[in-house]
Amino acid sequence: MLAHLRELRKIGFTVSSGDEKKPRQLIWSAVPGGVRLGAYSRTEDYAVEADSWLKVQLIAQAQIFQDWVTLADNWPEDWRSAAEMYNGLLHMSADDLEELARDLRELMDKWHDRRSRPVPDTRPVYVSAHAVPYPHDYTE
Incomplete structure (x- = not known):
């Protein structure tokens, strides 16, 4: 397990905290922010673990949104009306996708820097x- 976590750390999927000299006592977590999906080669030994980790992350994300749908009525109207879900199918080049990904990272980093800690x-x-x-749209 430790070897897999270290491999995931090499490609930027996980971070550890604690004393590196005591590897069994390290605390592991997903990187704050996001990950570059192209950061690893699917031919490497750790590809199966990286794919599994990504799928677990996606399941957890979907569960958060499902919980919101179930529990939204427990929240005040101003919070319910402020919540947002946006999706769309765009026609882009690889360069367009890279630009969009960069813009999303910059936007998310800005908000993470401003609001990563609780305030009143x-x-x-x-x-x-x-x-x-x-x-499902790829053809050679």
Whole structure:
């Protein structure tokens, strides 16, 4: 397990904290912010673990949104009306996708820098952004 976590750290998917000299006591977590999906080669030994990690992350993200749909009525109207879900199918080149991904990272980093810690009158807000080619539309 430790070897897999270290491999995921090499490609920027995980971070550890604690004393590196005591590897069993390290605390591992997903990187704050996001990951570059092209950061690893699917031919490497760790590709299966990296793919599994990504799928677990996506399942967890979907669960958060499903929980919101279930529990939204428990929240005040101003919070319900402020919540947003946006998706769309765009026609882009690889360069366009790279630019969009860069813009999304910059936007998310800006908000993360401003609001990563609790302050009075705030609540945790889960934000998720994905930009990938539509997987069923590829032909050579």
